[in-house]
Amino acid sequence: MLLAKAVQPPAPPSHLLHAILSVVEELPSRLLVGVSGGLDSCVLLDALVLSGKRPIVLHFDHGWRPESGEDAAFVGRLAASYGLPYRQEKAPSAARDSEAAARRERYDFFARASRSLGCCDLALAHHADDQVETLLLQLLRGGGTHARGMREFELRNGLRLHRPLLWIERKEMREYAKARNLSWREDRSNQDCRYLRNRVRHELIPFLEERFSRHARRALLRFCRVRIDEEEWMTGLVRQRAEEEGLSVVELRNAPVAEQRRWIHLWLRRRGVPDVSLADVESVRWLASEPRGGKQLSLGGGWKAIRSDGAISLRRKEEGEPCVSINS
Amino acid sequence: MLLAKAVQPPAPPSHLLHAILSVVEELPSRLLVGVSGGLDSCVLLDALVLSGKRPIVLHFDHGWRPESGEDAAFVGRLAASYGLPYRQEKAPSAARDSEAAARRERYDFFARASRSLGCCDLALAHHADDQVETLLLQLLRGGGTHARGMREFELRNGLRLHRPLLWIERKEMREYAKARNLSWREDRSNQDCRYLRNRVRHELIPFLEERFSRHARRALLRFCRVRIDEEEWMTGLVRQRAEEEGLSVVELRNAPVAEQRRWIHLWLRRRGVPDVSLADVESVRWLASEPRGGKQLSLGGGWKAIRSDGAISLRRKEEGEPCVSINS
Structure with a gap:
């Protein structure tokens, strides 16, 4: 029986097994798991099964590489070998303009699968090396003022994302995979240094370790x-x-600068303003610092902030309304 | 008259002049200034004088390079050209084991000068490029959990440190120096990539800008x-x-993890524990999580933390007392 074969020993080194199983065991028993077919997600899937879960396996085929169909077939067979339900989808077009667009497509698929399967918990195989890469990418990008890597738990698009392996290193995953006799697919695009993340992985981190x-x-x-x-x-x-409808100007002014920033940032996000930047936040702080109301300014995503005497409120710009600037 | 000559135009570009003078003007009128003789500190000194201050010029000769005596002589002449008081000191021995040791020596000199001159305010020429280098160094070092660069104002060794140029870039300083016709000494050791900071400046930052x-x-x-x-x-x-003598175990346990860490960190520092590490902080958190009192653990600098039923207190280890570990 395939399932029995897959979950039997050889066992990985006991400390590693303990570390991985103890974080995986805390996940909800009913959950989805994103599996690309690479080392990381194959380890996650195996650990989930080993800890007694029966996750639904999801695979998104970006269609970027000629062999991506084989990855999908591999993940399908893998799910079957564990006796698990499997769902896959292929990106409608192979033309992608960025890694960010690809990630959005993948998460959209996860969200659709979550709704149709009636299950909001999704386990992802991000690990410690991904975490360090993410931190560096966030720091180097223009909007990296909130750089801090990924979180073990996060709400996104109605999904509850779990990253149980976030503090486990890739070399430990290899050790686990070897001891458990797992097989996986190597994604050749991981070597392609046209992608920023791959440059961080293959150039920046080795450079930091060697020279610093x-x-x-x-x-x-x-x-x-x-x-x-x-x-x-x-x-x-x-x-x-x-959560409040408006921002109290007096309360805002009396708060420490960092508290003002965190408050405004969360307030804008909660009200649907997308991709809130430090510039947006500082604009709203400026609006609050003005001696009296009547001013307004434009934010991303077709929103505007309006200052009355005592508070700042948000409103969507009307169709055809000219762009309102802080100078108008 | 030398002073008049030095402070007369040519003026730097007006936005730059405005930016530099506006931050320098806010400093106390009676203050010390650390001048190495390099571009940065020559710009700071000139800006201080231009804004009407009459700082006391301090120079510390590390004695690292054969020409360091010439730097000292240059700074002495520079101070005289502005008609300012000047004080210098030479490191007792040219043998240094690290940049950190050199910095300690320099700050010790500043502290001595401050006491003997009865002036606690010291302006330093750190600028935006130094700031980025400092952040990267802090991030890459083992203890970089509080990485955030330098502060514009800081209390250290009884000194009030001011870094008015912290958000001004080096290329702007060059522009200022050129427009003001300043001269300065190039420190050849700034090119020496045996020093970690120089590697950050000459290798890491250009690499990040080029590849990322x-x-x-x-x-x-x-x-x-x-x-x-x-x-x-x-x-x-x-x-x-x-500021309190002991740490309340109940209050600590009820606080969010990050608040616990900040509280313990500041509490340890306020009580004199040197070089508080994340490991120290996590040890104290562990002590608070224990079900009952009676345990103790060793910290840096000959201190130990002792857990009673309701609180954690600090005590200096007695002479000859064996190292107390959390397992003892």
């Missing part, structure tokens, strides 16, 4: 841990006020 | 700004409790 500190990766990982907890704390401190 | 984002420097600088403000906010939230 062989512990650089660990140091950055620790930074993520501390900063994620700090973000949760700071967000908790402004959460209630960020 | 030409706006990397700006993005990192924005990150520093946001994070410094966040640190100030978070520290403000725990400041009062960090």
